[in-house]
Amino acid sequence: MSRTLSLNLIRLAVVAVFLALWEGVAHLGLTQDFVLSRPSRVFLWLEQAVISEFFWINVGVTLRETLLGLIIGAVLGVASGFALAHWRRSFEVLEPFIMALYSLPRVALAPLFLVWFGIGEGSKVALAASLVYFVMLLNTYTGVREIDPNLVNAARTMGASKSFITRRIQLPASMTFIFAGLRVSIGLALIGTIVGEMIAGRFGLGQMIARAANMFDTAQVFGIIIVLAVLAVVLNEAMKLIERRVMRWQPQSKRV
Amino acid sequence: MMQEASTTETPAKLSAKLRVEGVSLEFPGGDGRAIKVLNGIDLAIAPGEFCTIVGPSGCGKSTLLSVIAGLLAPASGRCLLDEKPVQVGNPRIGYMFQSDTLLPWATALDNVRLPLEAVGRKDDGRCLDLLRRVGVGDFAASYPWQLSGGMRKRVQLARLLAQEPDVLLMDEPFGALDAQTKLLMQEELLRLWESTKLTVLFVTHDLSEAISLSDRVLLFSARPGRIKEQYDVPLDRPRQIEEIVSDPHYNELFVRIWRSLREEIRLS
Numbered sequence: 001m002s003r004t005l006s007l008n009l010i011r012l013a014v015v016a017v018f019l020a021l022w023e024g025v026a027h028l029g030l031t032q033d034f035v036l037s038r039p040s041r042v043f044l045w046l047e048q049a050v051i052s053e054f055f056w057i058n059v060g061v062t063l064r065e066t067l068l069g070l071i072i073g074a075v076l077g078v079a080s081g082f083a084l085a086h087w088r089r090s091f092e093v094l095e096p097f098i099m100a101l102y103s104l105p106r107v108a109l110a111p112l113f114l115v116w117f118g119i120g121e122g123s124k125v126a127l128a129a130s131l132v133y134f135v136m137l138l139n140t141y142t143g144v145r146e147i148d149p150n151l152v153n154a155a156r157t158m159g160a161s162k163s164f165i166t167r168r169i170q171l172p173a174s175m176t177f178i179f180a181g182l183r184v185s186i187g188l189a190l191i192g193t194i195v196g197e198m199i200a201g202r203f204g205l206g207q208m209i210a211r212a213a214n215m216f217d218t219a220q221v222f223g224i225i226i227v228l229a230v231l232a233v234v235l236n237e238a239m240k241l242i243e244r245r246v247m248r249w250q251p252q253s254k255r256v
Numbered sequence: 257m258m259q260e261a262s263t264t265e266t267p268a269k270l271s272a273k274l275r276v277e278g279v280s281l282e283f284p285g286g287d288g289r290a291i292k293v294l295n296g297i298d299l300a301i302a303p304g305e306f307c308t309i310v311g312p313s314g315c316g317k318s319t320l321l322s323v324i325a326g327l328l329a330p331a332s333g334r335c336l337l338d339e340k341p342v343q344v345g346n347p348r349i350g351y352m353f354q355s356d357t358l359l360p361w362a363t364a365l366d367n368v369r370l371p372l373e374a375v376g377r378k379d380d381g382r383c384l385d386l387l388r389r390v391g392v393g394d395f396a397a398s399y400p401w402q403l404s405g406g407m408r409k410r411v412q413l414a415r416l417l418a419q420e421p422d423v424l425l426m427d428e429p430f431g432a433l434d435a436q437t438k439l440l441m442q443e444e445l446l447r448l449w450e451s452t453k454l455t456v457l458f459v460t461h462d463l464s465e466a467i468s469l470s471d472r473v474l475l476f477s478a479r480p481g482r483i484k485e486q487y488d489v490p491l492d493r494p495r496q497i498e499e500i501v502s503d504p505h506y507n508e509l510f511v512r513i514w515r516s517l518r519e520e521i522r523l524s
């Protein structure tokens with residue numbers, strides 16, 4: 001038996017034991033259903049959800065907001081990181097402000113974003129992007145700073161322009177840092193989106209969770225949490241695929 | 257016949273491909289005081305001349321090449337290419353760094369293409385040709401990590417030539433190679449140089465290499481680096497690397513340079 005296969009079998013067993021314990025506890029009446037629900041109810045809800053149009057509309061909304069937040073935050077963050085690495089002086093000036101904003105729990109900005117970007121998808125995208133932005137900025141900045149200066153110097157002696165050096169040396173050289181940031185950012189974009197949806201709105205998995213929790217429909221809350229976990233895993237795998245494609249040149253041992 | 261070793265004299269104002277005039281430079285040291293690295297370097301290299309620099313580690317050899325390439329501005333003095341001030345990014349000057357500067361994410365061929373692309377040109381046929389000429393034609397599609405140290409040096413040499421420079425600045429290009437590969441590369445460099453009109457300024461720690469390859473050996477003093485002595489190499493061209501070591505001129509020159517270099521190493 002291969003190593004990964006046996007590893008997956010053991011993982012499966014852990015899940016099975018966990019679910020059995022959960023079901024057992026609920027079955028024996030040790031907890032009340034509105035507190036912990038039980039796996040059978042959660043799966044019942046999931047079964048009904050996957051055939052309802054309403055559920056998929058909400059999945060679509062959350063996915064769109066997350067991806068838009070991720071892309072907008074990443075593009076702006078990478079661009080800012082490059083700009084700040086290029087104009088070193090501006091980073092020195094801005095550093096305390098950047099660090100303050102970076103450390104600030106940005107979900108506290110959610111009410112402001114609602115006012116600025118409306119109750120619709122805009123405010124969720126903005127919140128997700130604001131979480132992603134600073135991680136990508138700092139990662140890109142570090143990535144560009146870490147480049148072996150002689151790679152850049154060698155290109156300069158060849159007569160390369162600044163934009164050529166940015167595109168052909170600095171961008172690929174900082175890719176490792178950019179992808180490390182992107183992997184973290186998937187989770188952050190999801191947090192921003194879900195928190196935004198929970199606070200106000202009409203659609204999205206976050207809004208479904210908020211409504212279900214208000215009605216003490218704990219089975220649905222758990223069901224949506226599972227859906228979110230699946231979403232996170234899928235997004236992560238997609239990112240790994242992209243990374244492997246972009247970083248094709250790397251030795252096998254360094255690949256994700 | 258062998259010329260006397262001379263202390264630095266102002267080079268003749270005859271036509272020089274590359275001229276260095278009174279170049280001095282200092283770096284900020286750790287304690288805030290400046291460290292003087294280059295101390296009034298004067299140098300003139302004739303078109304097609306092969307010049308080597310030897311000197312103790314840390315005396316400023318790499319720094320001088322960076323100044324000549326235009327990457328570092330000297331505190332005083334200037335560098336002239338064809339009697340015009342050098343500027344960074346002039347492809348007429350090709351610089352092979354002491355460290356490996358191949359792009360790790362680009363194949364050997366893409367690395368060789370780089371100097372052409374940097375100035376908006378494209379000539380894949382010639383790039384492949386150059387890779388073949390330096391003996392790594394079969395590895396055009398390999399990434400640097402898939403190549404041995406010697407092969408990486410060859411690719412860098414191909415990249416240097418792809419730029420079509422008149423002047424080669426080579427900073428210990430064969431320093432990290434095993435003895436056999438080194439001999440082979442020296443031989444190939446000599447053949448290449450003989451078949452072109454290239455002017456070469458070559459830094460090395462290996463006296464034997466310096467003598468075998470060059471027309472003139474420049475001996476640097478301990479830091480702050482200045483040219484302590486110059487030696488003309490009285491060996492005929494074309495040279496056979498394996499025959500040079502048995503030439504009595506070679507041995508005599510080796511001993512003289514080594515004695516002088518040893519003093520500087522002790523000082524540094």
Ligand SMILES: Nc1ncnc2c1ncn2[C@@H]1O[C@H](COP(=O)(O)OP(=O)(O)OP(=O)(O)O)[C@@H](O)[C@H]1O
Nearest residue numbers: 283284293312313314315316317318319320354479
């Ligand atoms: N960017 C820099 N900033 C500060 N000091 C530097 C810098 N680059 C080089 N130096 C110092 O300048 C001196 C000369 O360095 P350089 O690299 O030119 O020596 P080198 O003669 O090439 O030595 P080696 O033979 O070991 O390569 C060294 O003492 C080094 O510490």
Ligand SMILES: [Mg+2]
Nearest residue numbers: 317318354427
């Ligand atoms: Mg050096």
